Amino acid sequence: MPELPEVEVAKKTLSPCVLGKKINSVLVTRRQSIRTPLEEPELFAAWLKNRTMERIERHGKVLLFHLDGDMSLVFHFKLGAEVRCGDKALEEIGGVAINFTDGTSLDFSSFALSEFHLMKTAELDRLGVLKAGADPLARSFSLKRFHELLPANKQVKAALCDQTRILGIGNSWADEILWEARLSPFRRSGDLTEKEFSELYGKVKSTLREGIRLGGESSFIDGRGRKGRYKRVVHGHAGRPCPRDRHPIEMVKRGRTTFWCPHCQK
Ligand SMILES: [Zn+2]
Numbered sequence: 001m002p003e004l005p006e007v008e009v010a011k012k013t014l015s016p017c018v019l020g021k022k023i024n025s026v027l028v029t030r031r032q033s034i035r036t037p038l039e040e041p042e043l044f045a046a047w048l049k050n051r052t053m054e055r056i057e058r059h060g061k062v063l064l065f066h067l068d069g070d071m072s073l074v075f076h077f078k079l080g081a082e083v084r085c086g087d088k089a090l091e092e093i094g095g096v097a098i099n100f101t102d103g104t105s106l107d108f109s110s111f112a113l114s115e116f117h118l119m120k121t122a123e124l125d126r127l128g129v130l131k132a133g134a135d136p137l138a139r140s141f142s143l144k145r146f147h148e149l150l151p152a153n154k155q156v157k158a159a160l161c162d163q164t165r166i167l168g169i170g171n172s173w174a175d176e177i178l179w180e181a182r183l184s185p186f187r188r189s190g191d192l193t194e195k196e197f198s199e200l201y202g203k204v205k206s207t208l209r210e211g212i213r214l215g216g217e218s219s220f221i222d223g224r225g226r227k228g229r230y231k232r233v234v235h236g237h238a239g240r241p242c243p244r245d246r247h248p249i250e251m252v253k254r255g256r257t258t259f260w261c262p263h264c265q266k
Helices: 004-018 041-048 143-149 156-160 171-180 194-213
Strands: 023-028 053-059 062-067 071-076 080-085 095-100 105-112 115-120 250-254 256-260
Touching: 004 053, 004 062, 004 080, 004 105, 004 194, 023 041, 041 115, 143 194, 156 171, 171 194, 171 256
Parallel strands: none
Antiparallel strands: 023 095, 053 062, 062 071, 071 115, 080 105, 095 105, 250 256
């Protein structure tokens, strides 16, 4: 499931292929992913035709394509999707292709619950499409701000994944961050020492940045068709030895599935 690093990589790799381009036509072969008042693919396509892609933005795990005329195409990866600078036979695999006037395209395929919203840019906030949390890679995301955002009575993993407080960290990157910080996912935020808190803050930023640098985790495919090179350490690796101490990674299912090393994460 793409989280902050993967969506940031998608934004970076798609930008050169789509910015400034004018939409010529739209092909929808998977209509259930169009979740807008314009659910009819023909209406969706008509609204997009002749618009120019002006800006791409990432908001947490959401990708936004801002078009001229105050319209934005909002794409939720949900469990996963491939979004690529286009060269695929979409009729065969199912998805959405946005064709530009220069003959290139932006192709969305391999959807796992992924969906589109098309709406006025000015109404994005009012309609609640975007979560209100803070971006952990923003300059304004200081140690003090991090402190304010983590509720003392909540377990630290659940707090990291709460999109109303912090944007873009989900089940998988939270496990990686907590392993890096040597913290148990089940500690309460309020019980962390100043030193642990500050270490966690640093690992939130450095782990996400490393994920972006490596093109996302290894099942992710970027806008140019390249696979991510970040190899997860703990998430999804129950029973494998912890790279730090060889203790087997454990899996716990409490609502969400958590992977951790009880030996070195205290
Ligand atoms: Zn360990």
